[in-house]
Amino acid sequence: MHLFLYQLKLLLRNKIMFFWTLLFPLVLATLFHLAFSQLLDSEHFEIVDVAVIEVNKDEHFHTLLDELSTGDEQLLNVQYTSLEEAQSLLEDNKIDGYLVVDQDIEISIKENGIPQTILQTIVNQYYSSQNLFKNIYEYNPQAIIDGIFENLDMNQDYFLSQDSENTDVTVIYFYTLIGMNCLFAGFSAITLSTKMEGNLSRQGSRLTVSPTSKYKTLLTATIAVFLVHYTKMLVLFFYLVYGLNVHFSSQIPYILLLMAVGSFVGIEMGNCICSLLTKSEDTKISINTSLTMLCSFFAGMMIVDMKYLVLKYFPIGAYINPVSLITDAMYALYYYTTYERYFFNVFCLLAIGIILFTISIFMMRRKQYDSL
Amino acid sequence: MMRGGMTLNVIEIKNLTKSYGNVVALDQLSLEVKEGEILGLLGPNGSGKSTCINTILSLLKYDEGSISIFQKEMNPSQYEIKSQIGVVFQDVAVFEELNVLENIDYFCGLYIKDKKQRKQYIHDAVELVGLQEFLKFKPKQLSGGLLRRLNIACGIAHKPKLIFLDEPTVAVDPQSRHHILEGIKELNRLGATIVYTTHYMEEVEQLCHRIVIIDKGKVIASGTNDELKNMITLDERIGFTLEEDNEKLVDDLKKMNNVIHVHYEEKTIHVSYQGKDDHLKSLIDYLSQNHIQYHQLYSERPTLNDVFLELTGKELRD
Numbered sequence: 001m002h003l004f005l006y007q008l009k010l011l012l013r014n015k016i017m018f019f020w021t022l023l024f025p026l027v028l029a030t031l032f033h034l035a036f037s038q039l040l041d042s043e044h045f046e047i048v049d050v051a052v053i054e055v056n057k058d059e060h061f062h063t064l065l066d067e068l069s070t071g072d073e074q075l076l077n078v079q080y081t082s083l084e085e086a087q088s089l090l091e092d093n094k095i096d097g098y099l100v101v102d103q104d105i106e107i108s109i110k111e112n113g114i115p116q117t118i119l120q121t122i123v124n125q126y127y128s129s130q131n132l133f134k135n136i137y138e139y140n141p142q143a144i145i146d147g148i149f150e151n152l153d154m155n156q157d158y159f160l161s162q163d164s165e166n167t168d169v170t171v172i173y174f175y176t177l178i179g180m181n182c183l184f185a186g187f188s189a190i191t192l193s194t195k196m197e198g199n200l201s202r203q204g205s206r207l208t209v210s211p212t213s214k215y216k217t218l219l220t221a222t223i224a225v226f227l228v229h230y231t232k233m234l235v236l237f238f239y240l241v242y243g244l245n246v247h248f249s250s251q252i253p254y255i256l257l258l259m260a261v262g263s264f265v266g267i268e269m270g271n272c273i274c275s276l277l278t279k280s281e282d283t284k285i286s287i288n289t290s291l292t293m294l295c296s297f298f299a300g301m302m303i304v305d306m307k308y309l310v311l312k313y314f315p316i317g318a319y320i321n322p323v324s325l326i327t328d329a330m331y332a333l334y335y336y337t338t339y340e341r342y343f344f345n346v347f348c349l350l351a352i353g354i355i356l357f358t359i360s361i362f363m364m365r366r367k368q369y370d371s372l
Numbered sequence: 373m374m375r376g377g378m379t380l381n382v383i384e385i386k387n388l389t390k391s392y393g394n395v396v397a398l399d400q401l402s403l404e405v406k407e408g409e410i411l412g413l414l415g416p417n418g419s420g421k422s423t424c425i426n427t428i429l430s431l432l433k434y435d436e437g438s439i440s441i442f443q444k445e446m447n448p449s450q451y452e453i454k455s456q457i458g459v460v461f462q463d464v465a466v467f468e469e470l471n472v473l474e475n476i477d478y479f480c481g482l483y484i485k486d487k488k489q490r491k492q493y494i495h496d497a498v499e500l501v502g503l504q505e506f507l508k509f510k511p512k513q514l515s516g517g518l519l520r521r522l523n524i525a526c527g528i529a530h531k532p533k534l535i536f537l538d539e540p541t542v543a544v545d546p547q548s549r550h551h552i553l554e555g556i557k558e559l560n561r562l563g564a565t566i567v568y569t570t571h572y573m574e575e576v577e578q579l580c581h582r583i584v585i586i587d588k589g590k591v592i593a594s595g596t597n598d599e600l601k602n603m604i605t606l607d608e609r610i611g612f613t614l615e616e617d618n619e620k621l622v623d624d625l626k627k628m629n630n631v632i633h634v635h636y637e638e639k640t641i642h643v644s645y646q647g648k649d650d651h652l653k654s655l656i657d658y659l660s661q662n663h664i665q666y667h668q669l670y671s672e673r674p675t676l677n678d679v680f681l682e683l684t685g686k687e688l689r690d
Contacts, residue, residue, distance in 0.1 A: 009470065202463045206465050211455040
């Protein structure tokens, strides 16, 4: 208990570690939140004012325009006019453009902009799925409308949410942030291990010449790092939930379990790096940082598509990447009603953690050093 | 501990060999440390002193030889032996995050589990090194000398029977050095056996009962201060400064009995003598009879540096 309490003190008083494992993720989360809230705001489209001149009435297109002009997802404000009237309205900037429905559908606009792009997208989508539309329309006109929104909405085609109201692509960034911070536990593990290893620090030499077993030292250090880091993880998580109103699933206990397993993997990654290499603490921390950032990158932290590219071209990479597993487990909690995928990810994480732990223990059996 | 009038060996090292690649750090080194003594390990930087200590402590692997402490073979799992050893490393080994009191408590607690006993031990260690006024200070707030004292307190607070002090006074101010040396004497007086490594021969002469001189990983001589000095031919060195140049005097001195070496530089002469005769009186008589004017006359016994110089052909601080 004596050793454990001082290991806790050393961790809690390490200001650099405090910054990287708590303040940095909080700042990053805040920056994500600010960036994404602006992005989401920009996705709330203004309703497009459009005039439609039906020279030859197309029933299907007419119905589509009616659907797009009503409901919560109203995209268009349609008025059926004559060509002259439409030209006048466009000239007076009272509409964004007009459509002439004849054998084809012609678009007339005065300037380029988002409303005009939306009009173009609607017509293109209609053309591209016209044949399909004719068949589907009779059974499910909503499917066509969804298709239009998918084309207008960034990347949402990746998700099939159990709760469509909460569908939000940005949460995946926060998932990877949590995954990344789990691996940041490795920093604390490396720092503490350095102070406990006889060949890495003089404090470690003193500990090594004392009647204290290495296994006891490793065990207490692991528990101390876990407690301190998990507390930081909780602070980050609750800041995301209550401070930034990031919507995670309602399965909080499962997320807490996931963060615990993720932190364990982070700690063991740090322990493993520390036991395998006889380099300086700075070098080890640099290696841990590089690995963590690489894992975060491939999990989609910088480019969300990366996660899917890895799954497509190197699927095993997703199963050996702890950040990817954590992200996917949270994704599974968020989007699926069953827990198979979540637990599969948790078990993969546990397996990685146990393998790393075994390597650390094996390497720590070395009780004497070639040089100090 | 005496058995049948014999002082027990606390440490016995036989033919210890340790190499770093092609570099031999310890070369068939054998050593004994007797209970209750302060043994000085003297040698220049890089002679193998620290390697010797780290090997004894089972921190370093070694290639050949044997090490026993308290009559038991030493290895990393000998916790019973380790519990009776205290170490003060050459580099300061304390935690920046902990204050003076916490640092001592942390290291003492690795040996002493009973809180009440530990509190008393910490109090004694703090008094010994004179850090009473700095208990709440963080290491970075301490001067170099105070930091060294803290380093010592951390190594000896658990009242070990055997203490290794590896150059504990490097870069220390005279006041702290005095404090440290007095503290070491006190530890010895309280019963601890001490192995003290340094390249400061003055400290060894002042402190140690017995001295082992190491060079290139080998023991080149061992004994008490006097025994070591008696090993060499030099018995007395006399120096004086002439009023004016006198090359003839240098030649005459070289021809005198018992003179083994004369060094002359810028009117200053150093004459080295062998034998226990009264060389100073003879020299003064000779200078008077020849009406040679001189000043700044001094005489000194050989130092450990002279011993080292004569045995190895180089200075201790080369």
